[in-house]
Amino acid sequence: MARLTSFVGAMAVGDLVKSTLGPKGMNKILQSASGDGINVTNDGATILKSIHLDNAAAKILVNISKVQDDEVGDGTTSVCVLASELLREAEKLVMAKIHPQTIVEGFRIASAAALKALENAAVDNGSDP
Numbered sequence: 001m002a003r004l005t006s007f008v009g010a011m012a013v014g015d016l017v018k019s020t021l022g023p024k025g026m027n028k029i030l031q032s033a034s035g036d037g038i039n040v041t042n043d044g045a046t047i048l049k050s051i052h053l054d055n056a057a058a059k060i061l062v063n064i065s066k067v068q069d070d071e072v073g074d075g076t077t078s079v080c081v082l083a084s085e086l087l088r089e090a091e092k093l094v095m096a097k098i099h100p101q102t103i104v105e106g107f108r109i110a111s112a113a114a115l116k117a118l119e120n121a122a123v124d125n126g127s128d129p
Contacts, residue, residue: 007091009055013062014084016051017044017077044077045069057087 019026020042030039030050041047048062061083065076086107093103 004091004094006055006057007087007094009053010057010061010087011084011091013048013051013053013055013058014081014088017047018081018084020044020047021077021081044080048076048080 016028020028021044025042027040027042028047030041030047031037032039033052039046039050045065048065051062053059053062061080064083065080068074068079069076090100090103090107094100
């Protein structure tokens with residue numbers, strides 16, 4: 001039951017910021033807890049920094065968004081949405097009685113395959129002045 005609660009919290013955070021993506025991304029109205037300030041934004045990083053969570057999995061999504069912002073400076077919303085969608089699919093597998101360790105191993109295999117495909121598609125332009 002606790003595992004499913006974590007899934008729901010993380011998917012809710014992903015759904016919250018998913019609607020801000022793309023050319024037709026919607027703005028969100030953020031109101032401070034004290035009620036004095038209102039901010040309108042469609043920036044996922046700003047939204048994620050502004051919300052207060054008590055769900056551990058949802059907090060992890062916010063943290064990976066912060067790390068993405070610190071390391072790359074872009075893609076904070078995308079990484080949050082991608083992770084939440086992976087959790088959404090993992091929830092379906094857990095409901096189908098597949099052991100979580102098996103799901104994690106599948107994610108690791110998929111990650112290695114994706115990295116290999118990216119490396120094969122990459123072009124080294126380091127020697128081009």
